[in-house]
């Protein structure tokens with residue numbers, strides 16, 4: 001089996017789970033890159049890495065490194081992703097694809113050119129695509145078990161005070177709705193059928209004053225099919241009650257994910273149809289998926305265009321919250 005050099009650029013908080021995923025794959029040589037070289041050294045020490053770099057441009061010059069896994073603050077996504085794609089690397093890029101549509105378009109175009117020129121793969125690391133209850137809910141919708149879905153809900157409520165670049169609007173690109181909420185926007189679009197027509201939203205900022213962006217956001221997504229999506233996101237809720245991560249309501253039944261996915265069809269008690277494994281499990285899984293795509297040539301599960309639509313819906317929500325208007329797509 002051909003050996004694959006895999007370098008994580010940005011060895012901070014989320015990199016640990018990426019390293020766990022990459023190091024569990026056969027034939028992978030792990031490397032780390034961070035401007036804070038100690039972070040790269042520590043991570044590589046823990047996962048048996050083969051080397052560390054301070055400068056990402058040096059990573060891109062190394063032929064043995066075939067896959068670059070970008071785990072950087074949002075304002076650096078475009079610069080590093082485009083450079084890596086132009087250097088002919090396969091690129092796995094943490095969500096959000098970027099924080100503006102122009103940056104997202106630059107990345108998508110660079111990925112298209114790199115695919116044509118070098119045959120490289122590109123995927124946005126939207127880990128909730130690998131969340132078993134969401135995968136099962138999508139399957140049940142597809143099989144028609146819920147009849148005609150009319151409402152898709154996604155909820156993520158917590159109390160969380162971010163630090164560092166996450167507090168700054170120009171580095172983060174937004175607040176809780178962009179950072180955490182985009183996962184739940186992704187699942188709502190996926191389960192709602194994908195054809196987004198318009199977004200109506202509110203954001204609030206009353207609890208987590210340490211950050212410049214909003215700490216909470218609530219959006220309604222209208223799909224062209226008539227399905228309605230509802231995404232509720234907060235980092236400012238103290239001891240929130242448990243709400244389903246996702247719920248889909250249809251003419252013949254309901255699915256909701258509390259501690260696993262429950263299916264209720266007319267006239268029957270709800271039954272558990274899928275377990276929820278712990279959330280962090282999804283990230284090593286998505287890394288293994290991407291490495292598998294590089295090896296086999298299969299298409300990655302999350303395309304740049306899907307991640308762009310997630311971002312467009314978040315930006316439409318911001319626009320709606322700012323103007324008080326319902327915002328139609330495309331932006």
Ligand SMILES: NC(=O)c1ccc[n+]([C@@H]2O[C@H](COP(=O)([O-])OP(=O)(O)OC[C@H]3O[C@@H](n4cnc5c(N)ncnc54)[C@H](O)[C@@H]3O)[C@@H](O)[C@H]2O)c1
Nearest residue numbers: 010011012013014015033034035036071072073094095127
């Ligand atoms: N999938 C998820 O659930 C999830 C969870 C957390 C974070 N993320 C995403 O992962 C990305 C990183 O987030 P994080 O929480 O790990 O951030 P972090 O701040 O913990 O880590 C970022 C790292 O990048 C390094 N860095 C900064 N500039 C650099 C440069 N020019 N070259 C090399 N290294 C540089 C920093 O020193 C730091 O170690 C973001 O896109 C974020 O949205 C995803």
